Amino acid sequence: MNAAPRTVPARTEVLVIGGGLGGAVVARRLAEKGIAVVCLEQGRRFDREDYPGRTAEWEVAAFGPWHPSPNVRRSAADYPVDDAQAQMKPLLFNGLGGSTILYGGHWMRFLPSDFAVRSLDGVGDDWPLTYDELAPYYDEADRDFGVSGLAGDPAYPERPDYPLPPLPIGAWGEKVAAAHAALGWHWWPGSNAIASRPYDGRRPCVQRSTCGWGCNEGAKASVDVTHWPKAEAAGVQVVTGARVSRIVVGADGRASGALYRVEGGPEEMIRADAVVLAASALGTPRLLLASADARHPHGLANGSGLVGRRLMMHPFTRVVGLFDEDLGSHQGHWGQSLYAMEFAETDERRGFVRGAKWNLTPSGGPMHAALFPWGERRWGEGLHAHVGEWLGRAAIWGISCDDLPDPENRVVLDEAARDGDGNPGVSVAYRIDENSRRMLAFNAARAAESFEAAGARRTLSLPLMDDFGWHPLGTCRMGRDPDTSVVDPFGRSHEIENLFIADGSTFVTGSSVNPAATIAALALRCADHMAAHGGRRPS
Amino acid sequence: MTPVLDVARRSALAALADILVPAGRGMPSAGEVDLCRAGGPVDRVLAIRPDLAAALPAMLDAWTGPATQDGVEAFAQGRPESFAALLETVIGAYYLDREVKRRLGYDGQQALTLPRAGIGGEDHLEALLEAPARWRRPPATGGAA
Numbered sequence: 163m164n165a166a167p168r169t170v171p172a173r174t175e176v177l178v179i180g181g182g183l184g185g186a187v188v189a190r191r192l193a194e195k196g197i198a199v200v201c202l203e204q205g206r207r208f209d210r211e212d213y214p215g216r217t218a219e220w221e222v223a224a225f226g227p228w229h230p231s232p233n234v235r236r237s238a239a240d241y242p243v244d245d246a247q248a249q250m251k252p253l254l255f256n257g258l259g260g261s262t263i264l265y266g267g268h269w270m271r272f273l274p275s276d277f278a279v280r281s282l283d284g285v286g287d288d289w290p291l292t293y294d295e296l297a298p299y300y301d302e303a304d305r306d307f308g309v310s311g312l313a314g315d316p317a318y319p320e321r322p323d324y325p326l327p328p329l330p331i332g333a334w335g336e337k338v339a340a341a342h343a344a345l346g347w348h349w350w351p352g353s354n355a356i357a358s359r360p361y362d363g364r365r366p367c368v369q370r371s372t373c374g375w376g377c378n379e380g381a382k383a384s385v386d387v388t389h390w391p392k393a394e395a396a397g398v399q400v401v402t403g404a405r406v407s408r409i410v411v412g413a414d415g416r417a418s419g420a421l422y423r424v425e426g427g428p429e430e431m432i433r434a435d436a437v438v439l440a441a442s443a444l445g446t447p448r449l450l451l452a453s454a455d456a457r458h459p460h461g462l463a464n465g466s467g468l469v470g471r472r473l474m475m476h477p478f479t480r481v482v483g484l485f486d487e488d489l490g491s492h493q494g495h496w497g498q499s500l501y502a503m504e505f506a507e508t509d510e511r512r513g514f515v516r517g518a519k520w521n522l523t524p525s526g527g528p529m530h531a532a533l534f535p536w537g538e539r540r541w542g543e544g545l546h547a548h549v550g551e552w553l554g555r556a557a558i559w560g561i562s563c564d565d566l567p568d569p570e571n572r573v574v575l576d577e578a579a580r581d582g583d584g585n586p587g588v589s590v591a592y593r594i595d596e597n598s599r600r601m602l603a604f605n606a607a608r609a610a611e612s613f614e615a616a617g618a619r620r621t622l623s624l625p626l627m628d629d630f631g632w633h634p635l636g637t638c639r640m641g642r643d644p645d646t647s648v649v650d651p652f653g654r655s656h657e658i659e660n661l662f663i664a665d666g667s668t669f670v671t672g673s674s675v676n677p678a679a680t681i682a683a684l685a686l687r688c689a690d691h692m693a694a695h696g697g698r699r700p701s
Numbered sequence: 702m703t704p705v706l707d708v709a710r711r712s713a714l715a716a717l718a719d720i721l722v723p724a725g726r727g728m729p730s731a732g733e734v735d736l737c738r739a740g741g742p743v744d745r746v747l748a749i750r751p752d753l754a755a756a757l758p759a760m761l762d763a764w765t766g767p768a769t770q771d772g773v774e775a776f777a778q779g780r781p782e783s784f785a786a787l788l789e790t791v792i793g794a795y796y797l798d799r800e801v802k803r804r805l806g807y808d809g810q811q812a813l814t815l816p817r818a819g820i821g822g823e824d825h826l827e828a829l830l831e832a833p834a835r836w837r838r839p840p841a842t843g844g845a846a
Contacts, residue, residue, distance in 0.1 A: 369812075
């Protein structure tokens, strides 16, 4: 076993726990302002050559060691996640870069209405900030991540041009665009954190369609490419294989640092003036709950009782359109070819409130075609017909439904299941409510109509794809009232003034769109607040 | 590296693979491409999938049903997790085979060059660019929570 490297300082100004999206954005920003930062990340570093996308066996690896579910992947870096009581199974990745290693790079801003769900629709809660307040940070994040896209979408307020032009929508996208024009429905070229031109040292996308298992080209803006090199160049010390067991709070009521082990070595203490948790909506409440002490018997920052509660995951399904002609759709960025917000805003005549975002993607390879869980028998005589009509001829609508908070949807510690260092795992309870089920059914039916209008010979869908809890969110919500929220609008804990959260845990509601851009924007805003006020709450 | 599958298990797997992947629609059966041959596609799958390498021997040793479509169907119903491992192994291996790929017209995922002009759908996009805004402006509360 290796002891903690001697280069890990015993003290730093800011300790960031978690090397994923939020942690990377905060660390880079603070370091570029001259603040000393150490990041502890429980997973390892990856090299682009590690990713399976360029190999013939990429699909075999995708169903195993590169699967987004920790319960399938079972990497040594993962901690136990009991999802038996979850109607959606949470997906995440532990490693430097976090879930951005595997994400599709779908880069979407929240709609302005997403910040005022209670005021507009009488459900959920309003956020303690507005789209306009976050817009400058969205703009900056777009540049930092080198986003490809096209400004002018009527589904959104005016915004600056994207730093890069959009990626091609593909032959399948052209069919859907024409169909939506005929139907009078919204569509827009996909906005993706995938380079369409050389950008900031990144190569452009080669349309290999293996974005979900790491980008071999470095075209996709995972933060191990976009942020950590710059952060480390600015002085951030990153320690991988470093698993934090608890955050320590001193007699003064402030976080004094954290206890951690590096690759099973002895327990070490790192002291910090401020601590930033960025360990995901599962990992962050896990650490807060595991850090309970005599003065915080229910976990740190948990006076509201909301740490771990209000878990949201975007109820999700897919609708597949199968076309007669070969569209070449086994290639293309994955990534969204285009998206549609036709049914993203509330129309109560549909029988539910809030709405869904649709993203159109390519078809994947033959193994994905054969094994996709369609409820049809996927072997025997039907196999060749199924794969033959799918491979290169399929387009897929992903239907991502807005998720509203329910305090009974939650993450709790699972003392019975331990990670490699003996720390408790988590147990997840998550129920999909009737509003979401209606939303899924309505949108899946409309997406089938979209493909039919585009000329698909037939469509396939399921009511729910419960294995695809892409976006765990909301387990440490932000707000102004310490009785009803965990952190303030900048991510600062109400109870421990030098403890911050900079990941999707702080989301108040889920929106229907992919959360990465909003996590990045909130993390930038959090970092600027920290740089301005340090570990002291402004008076 | 010691092969995961001995001769007996390899033979048992080959019989099941032929049920899972029969010939048809111009595609060969698993047996026709000798999917389970030593050093062949199944071994390539097991080399990068230790989970399958661990599950498959026990599954094959426990197999008592006939290597028929009904027998496999009953196994799939009765032991879905073991069947999933079997299916992933066989399907994954099948689409690694060079002859299978040739007949399928699939040459793997290729690196392509992006077009230098145009993204597609421009004609339809122009109408959207002229469309009125469709987003909802929240009340100017600044958030109440």
